[in-house]
Amino acid sequence: MRIGELSRRTGVPVPTVKYYVREGLLPAGELTSPNQAHYGERHERRLRLIRALLDVGGLSVAAVRDVVAAVDEPDRSVHKVLGEATNPIVPRFPQGPDDEALAAARDRVGELVAARGWRLDGDHPAVTALAETLAALERAGHGAFAEVLDDYADAADGVAEADFDHVRKRVALDDLVESVVVGTVMGDAIFASLRRMAQVHRSSRLYGDAAD
Amino acid sequence: MRIGELSRRTGVPVPTVKYYVREGLLPAGELTSPNQAHYGERHERRLRLIRALLDVGGLSVAAVRDVVAAVDEPDRSVHKVLGEATNPIVPRFPQGPDDEALAAARDRVGELVAARGWRLDGDHPAVTALAETLAALERAGHGAFAEVLDDYADAADGVAEADFDHVRKRVALDDLVESVVVGTVMGDAIFASLRRMAQVHRSSRLYGDAAD
Numbered sequence: 001m002r003i004g005e006l007s008r009r010t011g012v013p014v015p016t017v018k019y020y021v022r023e024g025l026l027p028a029g030e031l032t033s034p035n036q037a038h039y040g041e042r043h044e045r046r047l048r049l050i051r052a053l054l055d056v057g058g059l060s061v062a063a064v065r066d067v068v069a070a071v072d073e074p075d076r077s078v079h080k081v082l083g084e085a086t087n088p089i090v091p092r093f094p095q096g097p098d099d100e101a102l103a104a105a106r107d108r109v110g111e112l113v114a115a116r117g118w119r120l121d122g123d124h125p126a127v128t129a130l131a132e133t134l135a136a137l138e139r140a141g142h143g144a145f146a147e148v149l150d151d152y153a154d155a156a157d158g159v160a161e162a163d164f165d166h167v168r169k170r171v172a173l174d175d176l177v178e179s180v181v182v183g184t185v186m187g188d189a190i191f192a193s194l195r196r197m198a199q200v201h202r203s204s205r206l207y208g209d210a211a212d
Numbered sequence: 213m214r215i216g217e218l219s220r221r222t223g224v225p226v227p228t229v230k231y232y233v234r235e236g237l238l239p240a241g242e243l244t245s246p247n248q249a250h251y252g253e254r255h256e257r258r259l260r261l262i263r264a265l266l267d268v269g270g271l272s273v274a275a276v277r278d279v280v281a282a283v284d285e286p287d288r289s290v291h292k293v294l295g296e297a298t299n300p301i302v303p304r305f306p307q308g309p310d311d312e313a314l315a316a317a318r319d320r321v322g323e324l325v326a327a328r329g330w331r332l333d334g335d336h337p338a339v340t341a342l343a344e345t346l347a348a349l350e351r352a353g354h355g356a357f358a359e360v361l362d363d364y365a366d367a368a369d370g371v372a373e374a375d376f377d378h379v380r381k382r383v384a385l386d387d388l389v390e391s392v393v394v395g396t397v398m399g400d401a402i403f404a405s406l407r408r409m410a411q412v413h414r415s416s417r418l419y420g421d422a423a424d
């Protein structure tokens with residue numbers, strides 16, 4: 001298809017598509033004449049992945065470039081490639097000073113990782129995000145909320161198990177990295193929506209009245 | 213304390229504090245002389261709440277105004293106030309066309325809500341966010357990922373239970389709405405970090421090798 005058709009099918013304006021090509025996020029189309037390029041289904045899927053990472057994942061263009069580079073070169077161990085592809089995808093978190101609250105939060109996260117026997121680096125971006133979030137809660141006078149941490153970790157482990165069960169059963173090796181990236185970004189939005197829905201239900205049961 | 217001290221303790225610049233007062237997010241300080249205002253611990257906590265909603269929750273200033281208005285007027289049923297305070301806090305989601313993929317996703321979400329007996333409106337913002345996310349997955353060729361939905365809903369229900377257990381055991385009624393708002397925003401970041409950590413661990417077990 002031509003670039004106009006690609007734009008229409010994905011809802012991404014033509015100048016934006018060209019920008020992604022210039023920035024190295026999207027491979028160039030195949031030239032069919034000196035000023036006409038042909039785009040295929042591969043481009044369409046890549047474009048949707050880029051939009052998901054930008055819009056839902058909230059990643060920067062530079063971070064998306066890192067992710068798609070890892071998707072395109074799965075030439076080393078799958079674990080390493082998955083790490084490179086998903087490390088930039090970290091939830092938004094508050095960044096505060098390097099104070100006592102942060103040191104205590106780092107210790108708490110370290111204890112949780114050790115107690116669960118989770119194999120991951122102590123300086124993984126998600127570990128930092130979690131410690132900074134717990135420190136911000138403490139500073140805001142809501143430090144007691146951290147008592148939910150073990151229940152959250154149980155739930156997160158169940159979700160990660162479902163993620164990888166899906167990947168192992170349904171996903172061809174060629175699509176593995178892209179699938180994990182999409183699932184990581186979209187899964188956060190899916191979970192947050194479901195959590196909100198379950199909260200509304202529980203709030204209704206606990207605090208609702210006949211007039212609600 | 214004076215506004216300069218409030219700024220130093222929270223890391224929010226003085227002009228930004230004044231902007232929040234003008235926009236109705238933060239109550240004005242108590243005037244101690246014609247051009248000097250006194251701020252208390254209540255202002256400091258409110259300022260941290262505002263920053264959490266803006267930075268971590270990704271809310272707009274207008275949405276933050278709605279949330280803090282609900283926090284400040286818990287004069288009706290708790291369930292209604294909680295709804296007004298938390299409805300604006302919806303995860304980022306992709307917004308696509310009103311097509312067959314969206315209709316099918318809406319049906320799927322409706323079935324899930326019915327099967328679980330969850331009491332919530334079919335047009336709740338979180339229901340819309342979930343349906344749009346599932347539709348975007350389908351359009352991107354990753355519709356099969358929706359098979360994780362029930363496992364995710366189980367986990368989300370467990371997290372919501374931990375959220376309300378915490379609230380019921382630890383939180384005074386005066387602080388209820390603020391605590392739920394903080395927990396809603398920060399809880400998403402905490403869960404997403406823990407999910408990423410659990411994924412790294414599982415990836416290491418499944419796909420890692422001795423060299424990793």
